[in-house]
Amino acid sequence: MTATGPDPLHDERYRIAASRDARFDGQFVTAVHSTGIYCRPSCPARTPRSTGVTFYRTSAAAHLAGFRACKRCLPEATPGSPEWDLREDVAGRAMRLVLDGVVEREGVPGLAARVGYSERHLGRIMTEELGAGPKALSRAHRAQTARTLLTSSDLPIADVAFAAGFASVRQFNDTVREVFAVTPSELRARRRVRPVADGGLHVHLPARAPFDGQGLLDWHALHALPGLEHVVRSADGTVTSYGRLVALPGGPGWFSASAAVPDAAGRGTGVDLVVRVTDLSDLPTLVARVRALFDLDADPVAVDSVLASVPTLVPAVERVPGIRLPGAIDAHEVVFRTLIGQQVSVAAARTAQGRLVAALGTPVPTAIASDGLLFPSAADIASRGGAVLRGPGARIQTILRVAEALADGSLVVDGGQSLDDLRNGLLAVRGIGPWTADYVALRVRHHPDLFLHTDLAVRNGAQELGLPGSARELSLWSDQVAPWRSYLTMHCWRPIVDRAALAARAAHQNPRKDTP
Numbered sequence: 001m002t003a004t005g006p007d008p009l010h011d012e013r014y015r016i017a018a019s020r021d022a023r024f025d026g027q028f029v030t031a032v033h034s035t036g037i038y039c040r041p042s043c044p045a046r047t048p049r050s051t052g053v054t055f056y057r058t059s060a061a062a063h064l065a066g067f068r069a070c071k072r073c074l075p076e077a078t079p080g081s082p083e084w085d086l087r088e089d090v091a092g093r094a095m096r097l098v099l100d101g102v103v104e105r106e107g108v109p110g111l112a113a114r115v116g117y118s119e120r121h122l123g124r125i126m127t128e129e130l131g132a133g134p135k136a137l138s139r140a141h142r143a144q145t146a147r148t149l150l151t152s153s154d155l156p157i158a159d160v161a162f163a164a165g166f167a168s169v170r171q172f173n174d175t176v177r178e179v180f181a182v183t184p185s186e187l188r189a190r191r192r193v194r195p196v197a198d199g200g201l202h203v204h205l206p207a208r209a210p211f212d213g214q215g216l217l218d219w220h221a222l223h224a225l226p227g228l229e230h231v232v233r234s235a236d237g238t239v240t241s242y243g244r245l246v247a248l249p250g251g252p253g254w255f256s257a258s259a260a261v262p263d264a265a266g267r268g269t270g271v272d273l274v275v276r277v278t279d280l281s282d283l284p285t286l287v288a289r290v291r292a293l294f295d296l297d298a299d300p301v302a303v304d305s306v307l308a309s310v311p312t313l314v315p316a317v318e319r320v321p322g323i324r325l326p327g328a329i330d331a332h333e334v335v336f337r338t339l340i341g342q343q344v345s346v347a348a349a350r351t352a353q354g355r356l357v358a359a360l361g362t363p364v365p366t367a368i369a370s371d372g373l374l375f376p377s378a379a380d381i382a383s384r385g386g387a388v389l390r391g392p393g394a395r396i397q398t399i400l401r402v403a404e405a406l407a408d409g410s411l412v413v414d415g416g417q418s419l420d421d422l423r424n425g426l427l428a429v430r431g432i433g434p435w436t437a438d439y440v441a442l443r444v445r446h447h448p449d450l451f452l453h454t455d456l457a458v459r460n461g462a463q464e465l466g467l468p469g470s471a472r473e474l475s476l477w478s479d480q481v482a483p484w485r486s487y488l489t490m491h492c493w494r495p496i497v498d499r500a501a502l503a504a505r506a507a508h509q510n511p512r513k514d515t516p
Contacts, residue, residue, distance in 0.1 A: 061131025213259030237505030250279025
C-alpha cells in the first residue's frame with residue numbers, strides 16, 4: 001500500500017477487515033470515507049462497502065489524509081507492525097529508529113545520517129512506502145505514547161505531554177484532539193490504573209496472542225546479572241517478573257516486566273511494566289526497547305503456521321505456541337556479553353559478565369534503584385577492561401578491539417542497520433566469526449530469519465525435537481521454515497531453557513543450607 005496510485009492489496013485488506021481478524025491489528029488501518037474515522041482491522045463496527053474505504057500502512061498516513069482514530073476500537077492501542085523486523089529496506093530501517101525516538105533526540109537530519117540518505121531523499125522514500133514522512137511518523141508515535149500514558153497511568157496530564165515527547169502542553173493538546181477527536185482529559189477518564197509502590201509508573205504493552213511470556217521471563221532470568229538485573233519468583237520458584245537498569249539519553253532508567261493476565265475474551269495479552277526514569281522524555285524510548293526485548297510486535301500466528309506445516313515441529317509448536325525472540329535493551333551490551341559468553345557455559349558466562357559489571361559498572365541514584373549498576377560503556381571497557389577480563393588472551397584482545405571500535409565510532413551496532421551492514425561490520429573485526437555476528441543480529445537487529453545451526457546447544461536441542469543432528473544437514477533442513485528460522489532457533493534452545501528453569505525453581509524451593 002503506497003501513498004499514491006491504486007492499492008494492489010485493497011481486496012485482500014478488505015477481506016481481512018470484513019472478517020475482523022485481530023491478527024492484523026497494527027499492520028494496517030482502515031479509513032472510512034463517510035465518517036472520517038480510521039479503525040483497526042478487528043473493529044466491531046459495521047464494515048463499510050469496499051469502495052468506501054482506503055487502507056493505510058500507518059496511522060500517520062491516515063492522520064495526514066484527514067482521518068481521526070476510532071474511539072471504539074482504539075487503533076493506536078494495538079501491537080506494532082511486525083513488518084519493521086522483516087523489512088531490510090530504508091523505510092524499515094528508518095522506522096525502527098523512529099520508534100526508538102531518534103527523531104525527537106537528533107531530528108530528521110540525525111535520522112537521515114543514521115541510514116545514509118539525504119533528508120529529502122529519506123522523506124521521499126518514507127512517504128512513498130509508508131504514506132508519511134519522518135516528522136509525521138514521529139508525531140503519530142508520540143500520540144500513541146500519549147494515549148497509552150493517559151489511559152494506563154496516573155501521571156499528571158502535563159507530565160504525560162513531556163513524557164510522550166511533545167515540546168509543549170499546547171502542542172500535546174492540539175495533537176491529541178486532532179488524532180483522537182477527544183481532549184486529553186476525556187482520554188484520561190478511560191484509564192484503569194494499577195496501584196504501584198515506590199513511585200513507579202505502570203504501563204501496559206499489548207501483544208498479539210498467543211504470547212509465550214513465561215518462556216521469555218525464564219530466558220532472561222537464566223542470563224540475569226547481579227546488580228544490573230533482578231528476578232522475582234513466586235513461592236514455587238516460577239519467575240513472575242524480570243527487571244533491569246538501562247542507560248537512556250536523559251539518564252538511567254529501571255523497569256520491571258511481568259506477563260499480563262488476559263481476560264476471558266483474550267484481551268489484555270502482553271506485558272505489564274513498572275518504570276522509573278530520570279527524564280520522562282525517555283519513556284517512549286524505554287517502551288520501544290522493552291517491546292523489542294519481549295518481541296511484542298511479532299505475528300505469532302504467521303510464525304506458528306509455517307513452523308507447524310512441518311510435521312516434525314508440530315509437537316514443539318503445540319507445546320509452546322507463540323514463542324518469541326529475546327531482543328536487546330542495549331546493543332553494545334549484547335555484543336560484549338556475547339563475546340564474553342561464547343564457548344563457555346551459561347553459568348561461567350554469568351560469572352565473567354557479573355565480574356565486569358561489578359568492577360566497571362556505573363552506579364545509579366537510589367531513586368532509580370538501590371545498589372544498582374549500569375552495564376559498563378564501551379569506552380570504560382576499552383580503557384579498563386584489560387585489568388578485569390579473564391580467559392584466553394585472544395578473546396580478551398577481541399573484546400578490547402571491539403570496545404575501542406564502538407567507542408570511537410568505527411564500528412556501529414544498532415537496530416536501525418540492515419542485516420548485511422550489521423554482520424559485515426562485526427565480521428570485519430579480527431576475532432569475530434559468523435556465529436557471533438548472527439547471534440548479535442538475532443538479538444539486536446531482532447531479525448526473524450537467522451538459524452544458528454553451528455551452535456552446539458541448538459544442535460542438541462534439534463536432536464531432542466527429532467531434527468537432523470549435523471550442522472550442515474540442520475542448516476539445509478531449516479530452509480523449509482523461512483522466513484522464521486530465528487523462531488526455530490528458539491524452539492531448539494527451549495528444552496535447555498526449560499531444564500534450567502526447572503532446576504532454578506527446585507533450588508528456590510529447597511535452598512542449600514551451608515554446612516558447619
